[in-house]
Structure formats: structure tokens, C-alpha cells
Amino acid sequence: MKKVKLKVPATVANLVCGFDILGMAVHAPYDEMELRLLETPDIIIKHTDSFGLPEEPSSNVAGIVLVKIQEYFNLKNGFEVIIHKHIKPGSGLGSSAASAAGAALGANLLLGNKLSKEEVVHFAMFGEELASGVRHADNIAPCIYGGITLVKSTNPIDIIPLNSPDLFVTAVHPQVEVKTSDARQILKKNISLKSAVEQWGNIAGLVAGIQKNDFSLIGRSLNDVIIEPVRSILIPKFDEIKEKSLQLGALGGGISGSGPSIFMLSEQKETADKIAQMMESVYNEIEIESFVYVSKINPAGVQIVEES
Numbered sequence: 175m176k177k178v179k180l181k182v183p184a185t186v187a188n189l190v191c192g193f194d195i196l197g198m199a200v201h202a203p204y205d206e207m208e209l210r211l212l213e214t215p216d217i218i219i220k221h222t223d224s225f226g227l228p229e230e231p232s233s234n235v236a237g238i239v240l241v242k243i244q245e246y247f248n249l250k251n252g253f254e255v256i257i258h259k260h261i262k263p264g265s266g267l268g269s270s271a272a273s274a275a276g277a278a279l280g281a282n283l284l285l286g287n288k289l290s291k292e293e294v295v296h297f298a299m300f301g302e303e304l305a306s307g308v309r310h311a312d313n314i315a316p317c318i319y320g321g322i323t324l325v326k327s328t329n330p331i332d333i334i335p336l337n338s339p340d341l342f343v344t345a346v347h348p349q350v351e352v353k354t355s356d357a358r359q360i361l362k363k364n365i366s367l368k369s370a371v372e373q374w375g376n377i378a379g380l381v382a383g384i385q386k387n388d389f390s391l392i393g394r395s396l397n398d399v400i401i402e403p404v405r406s407i408l409i410p411k412f413d414e415i416k417e418k419s420l421q422l423g424a425l426g427g428g429i430s431g432s433g434p435s436i437f438m439l440s441e442q443k444e445t446a447d448k449i450a451q452m453m454e455s456v457y458n459e460i461e462i463e464s465f466v467y468v469s470k471i472n473p474a475g476v477q478i479v480e481e482s
């Protein structure tokens with residue numbers, strides 16, 4: 175295989191209480207990536223979007239992943255990657271993870287699938303490390319595996335694919351950028367035992383609810399006493415949107431990844447659409463442009479659109 179085209183999904187990391195360990199793939203938005211194996215050792219990055227992302231491989235989330243794979247296999251070949259980015263950087267919808275995961279998975283396809291899924295995650299994490307300074311996999315894992323994943327450990331890599339409940343996801347991206355690196359720097363380094371116990375209960379309840387398709391338990395568990403109280407101050411109208419979403423029938427939700435996007439889960443499309451309309455109107459009232467996405471949990475992850 176010399177060329178592959180991929181559809182790379184956005185992801186909602188943390189899932190409220192599962193900071194750095196839980197995440198899910200969604201159907202919209204998504205990036206499109208084209209990767210080509212080169213006879214020369216060059217690594218060429220091209221963006222068709224206007225986000226002004228660096229195209230120097232060592233400064234690009236996709237590029238660094240390809241550099242690391244080339245070094246690991248001591249390749250004489252290089253890669254060309256064209257990124258049609260629709261997941262806005264700094265959105266909280268896994269923009270960096272999409273580039274990193276798409277590069278790692280695409281390179282592996284071009285090299286004949288020599289890497290295991292865990293190894294693909296390992297190389298993709300070099301991209302997250304460039305973007306946020308931390309090798310976290312809670313966006314990368316659902317992007318590669320699809321659905322909802324639990325990252326039990328990143329060293330060694332231990333990823334548990336979970337059930338994908340048939341739920342709608344409404345996500346709003348207010349056009350204020352929150353870089354993951356900044357949103358990590360403001361976090362407390364120590365928490366009380368009381369908060370830890372409450373958070374463990376939420377995580378355990380959420381995982382149990384996901385596995386049992388118990389939507390009430392999922393809703394009761396979508397609480398965060400550690401990260402959200404700190405990060406929500408970076409997101410205009412967060413509390414109002416969360417309260418109104420619940421009033422409209424959402425199971426629950428919260429900050430998507432490191433924000434500023436906010437996501438809500440609901441059982442019915444009608445509810446998801448009503449939440450979307452409310453989210454857009456709340457931001458219109460304060461003249462902040464926003465993009466709203468209504469989709470479902472995406473069990474597929476990265477999809478091959480074309481190979482040759």
C-alpha cells in the first residue's frame with residue numbers, strides 16, 4: 175500500500191469524572207487525512223485548513239509521530255501527509271489527538287501493520303506530548319479503538335474498550351480557545367481524600383452504567399468534583415448551559431476534554447436537538463460565535479476511506 179485516506183473522528187475526553195482515563199469517539203466533527211509512503215526519507219506535512227498550524231514535522235502533532243516511527247524502524251522511506259482539519263485546534267474535541275492518531279494509524283497501514291494497536295497508541299502519544307506536554311491517551315485511545323475506552327495505564331499501555339451505549343452527543347464549541355497545556359497548568363496538584371473517594375465513586379458508577387447500558391446510572395455518575403470546578407471558569411456560560419441541558423432532558427455532561435467545548439448525552443434525537451438550539455442561543459446572547467454538533471457515540475474510530 176502506497177497511499178491511504180482516513181476519516182479521523184473527534185473525541186470527547188475525560189467524560190466528566192474520568193480525567194485522563196476515559197474518552198469516547200463521536201461521529202462529528204472529523205478530520206480527513208491522506209498519507210503517502212515516499213521513496214525519499216522526507217516527511218512532508220500539508221494542511222488544507224486555515225488554522226495556521228506548523229508544517230515543520232518536529233513542530234506538528236502528526237509530523238512528530240511520523241518522525242518517531244521513521245526512527246523506530248530506521249526507515250529509508252519518508253511520508254507525505256495532507257491534513258484536511260475540521261476539528262479546530264484548542265477546541266477540546268481532540269484536534270491534536272486526531273492528527274496524532276491518524277498519522278500513527280496511517281503510517282502503520284502503509285508499513286504493513288507491523289505495529290499492534292497498543293504500539294500505535296504509543297507512537298500517537300508523542301503527538302499529544304508535543305501539544306500538551308503530557309503523554310495522555312484518553313483522546314487517542316477512543317480515536318483508534320472507537321467507542322468508549324478506559325485507559326487503565328499508559329506505561330505499560332493498558333487500554334480497555336468499553337461498551338458503546340446508544341446515546342446522542344450534543345457538543346458546543348464556543349469560539350474561545352483553551353489550549354490543553356494551559357488547562358492542565360491551572361489544575362491543583364493535590365486533592366483531599368474526601369474528593370478522591372467521591373470521584374472514584376463517580377468513575378466506577380459511570381463505567382458500570384456504560385457497561386450495563388444503565389442510562390440513569392450514567393447520568394447520576396457524570397459528576398466531577400476535582401477538574402470541572404477549576405476549568406469551568408475558563409468557559410463562558412458553562413453553568414447555565416449545564417443546568418438548561420438537564421432541564422431539557424440531558425442525562426448529563428460537562429467539559430469536553432480540556433474545553434472550551436461542552437458535551438451533553440441524551441437518549442432521544444429530539445432532546446439532543448433541543449439542547450443544541452439552546453447552546454447556540456445562549457452564546458448568541460453574549461455574541462460569542464459557536465459551532466454545535468449533534469451526533470452519536472462512534473463505535474468505529476478511525477476509518478479507512480481509500481487505500482491504493
Ligand SMILES: Nc1ncnc2c1ncn2[C@@H]1O[C@H](COP(=O)(O)OP(=O)(O)O)[C@@H](O)[C@H]1O
Pocket residue numbers: 227228233234235236257261262263264265266267268269270271273304305306352353354355431432433
Ligand atoms: N496537526 C495538528 N493538529 C492539531 N494541533 C496541532 C497540530 N500540530 C500542532 N498542533 C498544536 O496542538 C494544539 C492543539 O492541541 P490542543 O490544545 O490539545 O487542542 P484540542 O483540545 O482540540 O486537542 C494547537 O494549538 C497547536 O499548537
Ligand SMILES: N[C@@H](CCOP(=O)(O)O)C(=O)O
Pocket residue numbers: 185187188193194195265266267268269270271310312313354357358430431432433
Ligand atoms: N485529559 C486531557 C484531555 C484533553 O482533551 P482535548 O480534547 O482538550 O485535547 C485533559 O483534560 O487535559
